[in-house]
Amino acid sequence: NAGVMQNPRHLVRRRGQEARLRCSPMKGHSHVYWYRQLPEEGLKFMVYLQKENIIDESGMPKERFSAEFPKEGPSILRIQQVVRGDSAAYFCASSRTAYNEQFFGPGTRLTVL
Amino acid sequence: SQQGEEDPQALSIQEGENATMNCSYKTSINNLQWYRQNSGRGLVHLILIRSNEREKHSGRLRVTLDTSKKSSSLLITASRAADTASYFCATEANTGTASKLTFGTGTRLQVTL
Numbered sequence: 001n002a003g004v005m006q007n008p009r010h011l012v013r014r015r016g017q018e019a020r021l022r023c024s025p026m027k028g029h030s031h032v033y034w035y036r037q038l039p040e041e042g043l044k045f046m047v048y049l050q051k052e053n054i055i056d057e058s059g060m061p062k063e064r065f066s067a068e069f070p071k072e073g074p075s076i077l078r079i080q081q082v083v084r085g086d087s088a089a090y091f092c093a094s095s096r097t098a099y100n101e102q103f104f105g106p107g108t109r110l111t112v113l
Numbered sequence: 114s115q116q117g118e119e120d121p122q123a124l125s126i127q128e129g130e131n132a133t134m135n136c137s138y139k140t141s142i143n144n145l146q147w148y149r150q151n152s153g154r155g156l157v158h159l160i161l162i163r164s165n166e167r168e169k170h171s172g173r174l175r176v177t178l179d180t181s182k183k184s185s186s187l188l189i190t191a192s193r194a195a196d197t198a199s200y201f202c203a204t205e206a207n208t209g210t211a212s213k214l215t216f217g218t219g220t221r222l223q224v225t226l
Contacts (some may be wrong), residue, residue: 003155033213042201042216043156056213091155098212099143099205 002027004094005074012111017077019086025094032075033062033093033102034067043091049075075104082086082112117218125223132189134174134220137182137204139165143207146214147187149198156201159187160188192224 005024025032030051035043037063045059049069059068066080069075079086091110093102120135122162134143144163148156162169162178162185169176173189199221203214 031212035214035216042218043165043214045213045215048213055170059213073222093156094215095212101146101212102156103158104148 004092004103006090006092006105006108008108009106010109010111012113013082014113015083019110019112020077021077021090021110022074023077023092023094025092026103027094029094029096029103031095031098032069033044033095034075034077035091035093036088037091038105039088043068046077053064056104079110082110084112086110087112105111119200121207121220122218123221123223124183125225126192128194128224128226132190132192132196132222132224134187134200134202134222136185136187136217138185138202138204138215139183140204141207142180142204143175144205145185146186146203146205147176148173148201148203148216150201150219151198159200189222191223194226196222197224198222209221 007022022044032049034046037043047060047067048056063081066078089107091104091107095102095106118137126132138140146161147159150156160171160176163178173190178185199219201214201216201219
């Protein structure tokens, strides 16, 4: 049973480009969460999705950031027109149901030049 | 202070000793989870304790929860060099709808030979 998978593991973008991060939850998990971690800090919640629905996006910046979890395929976190401040590690987690253990992927480390 | 704040920020012990980390939080919670993160890697789920539980064990790990004091502790017994990592507590608030985790800034544990 594969764990949460994220790709790419490392992503380098120049300012103004788009970054697209993918997350495949664990088998049987329909709840997906995205978190961002800045160096030497804890993780900060961004968005919580169930299949085809955004449940809570209170931690996601209103502009340039969007997330989706389509009926088929992985969850996507999209960052448009990236800026240097977007450089961080982005982690995806999944759970079978709400209020249960969240299992994390290895993260995508985004570097904006 | 923020929700899910760990204490101490850094801890250095010798192999074989016990390590205790504390976590305080502010709001009413549904559960509290402890995670381990090795440098530059993803998070590994250690243990989940629900608000109606007071203590939980998993191998060399012992977690306690005191909801009246809004605090939790993680005890690692007979520590090993491989336990060197950052440890985070994360709370899942009892909001009825959201299922996001709020992380503290972590305790950096160093276990020396």
